[in-house]
Amino acid sequence: MQPILFDLGNTTVKAWDTATNNFCRLTSEEFIDFLTKRPDQLLFGYATGNDSILTGMKNPIRLLAADDAMPLKSHYQEMSTLGLDRWVLCNSHFLEGNDSFLLVTMGTCITYNIVKEGVFLGGAISPGWEMRFESMHKMTANLPKAEYMKDSKLLGSTTMGSLRSGVDVAIQMEIAAMIEEYINRFLLKKVFICGGHSNRLPNHSKNYIFAPVNYELHALRRIHDYFFKNGTL
Template identity: 50%
Template sequence: MTENKDITSEDTRHLPLLVIDSGNTKTKIALFVEGLMKLYEIFDTSDEKSILAFVHQHQAKGSIQTFGVSTSGLSELPSSALDVHWFGAQNSMPLDMDYTSPESLGSDRWALTNARYLETQKNFLLITMGTCITYNLVRNGRFMGGAISPGWNMRYKAMNTYTNGLPEAAYSDSTMILGLDTQSSLQAGVDIAIRGEIRAMAEQYVSSYELDEVFICGGDAPRLSKHLKKYIFAPSNYELYALMRLHEYNQK
């Protein structure tokens, strides 16, 4: 395993960079060389054995930096098991924070809002579509806060788990507002309702805080793109590129 070097040191600036985005269900890993993604893999976060094997395989090839963000238990592993510089409060960031409980702010929310600010320098709402839906408001170079609500799969699972008779339905690209049976009624109550929630929340934030843009990212974001065309949707694997940009920012 390679020695864990200081990411701000001058001699590491042009080394290959292994980036890890570990969420509650999926872990994405990419290898960047001089800003270009050369390799990309996705794992179930629960499959720690495969994740560790993949990281160790690439670290063993020579000098490489490893940088990541985690909302899973991966970041709690000792460095002897997983030698990664995890993104956190110790990193220099462009945004100031008004959030009154920074210790419980998800590192993914903080990372993505900072990365987007580096790109746009605007006042914006960043919405992440993952296990939870998060709304993140940035204005005048400050992270002001936002909101959190259940994500797509969580809503479907909750209706199955907390009732005696409702089945566990799943997202459909052809969901209609009028459910004609239990399955399609559940889908209308999740698929259509989430679109309405996103639209209503975004409009309220934009009008209340005079925002310049609404930016939507996360694994479930593509489900919204053809329904909410007035907003900006992140390109594929945006989160990994965002981490690469934050790593570069910390090297300056």
């Protein structure tokens, strides 16, 4: 039977019912209701948030863990704390035939992930858009809550404009500089960008490859098929 692939986050669940080719983003309560109508399908995925909602489910569950055998080797010193979303995406991209690359994810946090000759080396984690806007608002007395705007300017002539420059413009410049540094230092030729906020980053270079919609779930499918082929499902 075709599996239900899922990415259980802090506030929502991204799921793909491969039997019906139905992609959806659900709340925890909606996900539980979604599963009660499909009690026999295998659940395959990972939790970057609280996985307690999976307790008591009738479905067979294959929850990915940091110690699962994956195609990539790793020099990361704390695999137990490595985000499974980063690890799955890097392994999936490797299975697509890429052995050296920089993978940038853009969501709640921005992550940079280096794979060199089939070995995951590590990278960096930086606050994403909403986290930066929220922290400036909550950790000061007078700064308002700003939101992303596509056409933010480098020079802010109002407080709101200055906040947007400090986030919208600064993040784009930060990412461009980080990518250039990683490419030069590790002699990488491919940059792969994915995540819900990847559309906020202009395609500056022919070496940037932007992931298609729902790439995270397609990456899970690739890992599922890898496990099935190797008898570790």
